[in-house]
Amino acid sequence: MAISTIGFDADDTLWQNETFFRLTEQRFAELLSEHGEHQVISARLLEAERRNLAFYGYGVKGFTLSMIETAVEVTNGQVSASVIGEILSFGRQMLQNPVEALPHAEETLAALSGRYNIVLITKGDLFDQERKLAQSGLGAYFNAVEIVSDKSADTYARIFSRHGDGPERAVMVGNSLKSDVVPAIRAGSWGVYVPHELTWVLEHEDAPEGDPRFRRIESLAELPALIAQMT
Amino acid sequence: MAISTIGFDADDTLWQNETFFRLTEQRFAELLSEHGEHQVISARLLEAERRNLAFYGYGVKGFTLSMIETAVEVTNGQVSASVIGEILSFGRQMLQNPVEALPHAEETLAALSGRYNIVLITKGDLFDQERKLAQSGLGAYFNAVEIVSDKSADTYARIFSRHGDGPERAVMVGNSLKSDVVPAIRAGSWGVYVPHELTWVLEHEDAPEGDPRFRRIESLAELPALIAQMT
16 A cells, blocks of 8 residues: 555654763763762653653653652752752753754654654653744644654554554664664554664663565665565 | 534543642641742742643643752752652552543533533643553543643644534533633634633733633533533
């Protein structure tokens, strides 16, 4: 069946994101360096994030709350108010980071738009994702934008039915095997993996090598030719 | 033109919400009572919330971050880590509060569903609003759910075009004049105000008395008869 719809992940597929989390994590570990090695602080933070995912979901606000919680923990309840204030300001800075489109993002969207339904499918804080999309200047390329709390096979089946001709005629493109590629393939779509050098450890998953609807490209620039082959 | 679509606000229209914020605010003020009168602490918190709205948007996570910021401020940077830990746990408790449907919510939705497009239109944290909808047991009554970052006239024009026959044939029902009623009327829809005894001060606005598309009812139980009159 001919491809009619292309879903794009946003963070680290169309614009930088994880790098801001990593930089903040680094500043956070430095701030608490008298209470533990960088690696130890980072590991405690990751534990907090994992534990809190069921309460906070994805995004900067939950990350900030997890940093604060970790600061209370690793200092054995001795963290100073000024450190808490610093962490709050790290969070606010992340929410104001400039949005940098990744190489080839715009030219690829421009090449595909008009010929396919183009849908942005992203998770995270609703408010922050809308801000980033607006600042990216890429908004006009999308026929629809779906900001979701999580990305499961059901999510893709629903979105590709709503904005396209069903999952079988759709391709999902993203840097997360776990959130973008594998669940889309499970929904009956194609999954195109575009690795990013930084991917959050909670997004790691094995590539579904050998699956007939799995593809991997090194750059978004390869996408239009790949889609043309599929169609 | 006959009404075809009804939008419902969720928080304090279909289920209790503000009461949980007020209870938490009370516990917060008690926690910091040695640093100021309840009223003063509450006023400082409100200032922080207002200031942070542009960064955090609406919802429990932003509220928690604003409480932490206020605690740092009102203690002149002397807040203890145990107080910070308490505030984090207030936030997590809010995110687990049971969802209580308001009187007549379910019977009203049941009476209207099938005869109109019923759309839930709510703002706040995506993840938390989805949780509350799932727990409310009301999900099956909605033809569509839109969780938005803010509620402007544009929001209603877009949603009622997407899920109905345009804003002119739609009614928006909610407890916030500022977010539910006034912008919907501005978009060309009808606005039905169902006051709730608790409404956040940042949601206050004058009623558009005299506007031909403004209605006020004391209870959701009056809604089906009101809509039948409009149609």
